[in-house]
Amino acid sequence: MRRLVAAVAAATMVVVGLQTPASASTPTPFGSSVHQPSGQTFNQALAAADARYGTLPILRVFYPGAPGAWTDAKLNTPGRSTVVSFKYDADVILTGSADDYLRTWFANAPRDRDIYWSYFHEPEDDIRDGAFTAAAYRAAWQRIAGLADQANNSRLFATTIWMDWTLDPKSGRNWRDYYPGAAYVDVMAWDVYGFDVTKSETMAAHNALRPGLEVARSEGKPYAVAEIGVDDHANRPAMLREIARWMRNTADARFVTYFDATGWPQYDLIGDSGSIQAWRDAVSGSLFAGPPAMTTSAGPAAPTSTSIQWSTRVDPGQATGWVSCASWLAAGGDFLEGPRRSVSGNPETVTCDRAGLAPNTAYQGRLKWWSAQTGGTLTATSNIVTQVTAAA
Structure with a gap:
């Protein structure tokens, strides 16, 4: 885990790949x-x-x-x-x-x-x-x-x-x-x-x-x-x-x-x-080639008083790279980014969780794409979703 702002020591984040029965990291032959x-x-x-x-x-x-x-x-x-x-x-x-x-x-x-x-x-x-x-x-x-x-x-x-x-x-x-x-x-x-x-x-x-x-x-x-x-x-x-x-x-x-x-x-x-x-x-694979596409939505789990979850459908478009979860306090600051994980091949859904949050507070989240073709540089980000933690 990489913390960019150490504002809330209790906050944690994980990135979880939700695999369908065929391995989403392997392109369909x-x-x-x-x-x-x-x-x-x-x-x-x-x-x-x-x-x-x-x-x-x-x-x-x-x-x-x-x-x-x-x-x-x-x-x-x-x-x-x-x-x-x-x-x-x-x-x-x-x-x-x-x-x-x-x-x-x-x-x-x-x-x-x-x-x-x-x-x-x-x-x-x-x-x-x-x-x-x-x-x-x-x-x-x-x-x-x-x-x-x-x-x-x-x-x-x-x-x-x-x-x-x-x-x-x-x-x-x-x-x-x-x-x-x-x-x-x-x-x-x-x-x-x-x-x-x-x-x-x-x-x-x-x-x-x-x-x-x-x-x-x-x-x-x-x-x-x-x-x-x-x-x-x-x-x-x-x-x-x-x-x-x-x-x-x-x-x-x-x-x-x-x-x-x-x-x-x-x-x-x-x-x-x-x-x-x-x-x-x-x-x-040329039929599927294109820039990586990512669409983020809230959930599937509803916010609790201390946690939020968001999911992103990632289509790597025949490219290879890494994704990472990023979230922050909607009012500004408290930025946290999860570890990177490899993505290639078929589209897959990546789910992000962040815990240790304040109740009744708005947070925003998205996914980032780091391209292997450009040496691991950040080349794309998904849309942002805003969620409010439940009251304590």
Whole structure:
């Protein structure tokens, strides 16, 4: 703590970061699956995808059966995170016949990048059609999660991937039928489709009908999007930008990967230069760049006779810096500033508390921004809020 005026020795201040389930200090990575035309190797297809969107920081990879070895081109991608799904019949998993392979696979997973693994993405239709039961799926998931835990690898994240259609009341489904339990899941991801093309539907409106974000938060899990596709080609560039902003600003998504796959021309972006540029802007972060923006409001806690609290929504705008709380007696003097804390990546809410104040007295507060790009100089301040402490 740094006191600039030692007028009230009893006054104290703290700065507290209120994190949403995804780490607000880490920017949401935007990536895609890899469109691999016939005759191309995966590495050739990946190079073409990088040429379209810029270097993809995260890839969506699919295996129709057992996951490939880590030497496989689809998984041997140092410097990039991976969302990888694989499929086994749930009843086969429960026999234990895949244990040795999966135990070794998890044990050999890289530890220098994030690996979001998922057993049997989108199991809902298979369960509906009788391939195995929901109970068997949950039990298989729990068994596989236990094998993953044996690897003791903090970069492995157990990630459910279900259809967001499952959350639509018209589906008649209940997501809890597929949920193996909070102890077995690190991240809850969704495959997001079905935007209303007659309305250029926003992500906020779509999520209101299919509330993947709220379901994840209800379980205390980070929210993510493992597939997303927009088939409204005329409005797609604008929709992709709006979706990306919502994912970063509202959802603090752990990751977002666009479904840019061969065989689904309604979703892939090949030949759509406007949509390619929109997703490139999200991947590079240029879509979110700008001067740091800070909006301060009182609370959320009401003033007491000796304390006030104020909160600031901080959007670093792709910059890196530090914030500090500052408050002072509205009548002048008694200035106090809290310690600095680092802010970068996604927007986040920073809450400031000051205690040891006089009752029935007006105080003002704001947040300050110190820019790393300018050597740590003060370059921005938020608006000021005034609050009156309660009577003693």
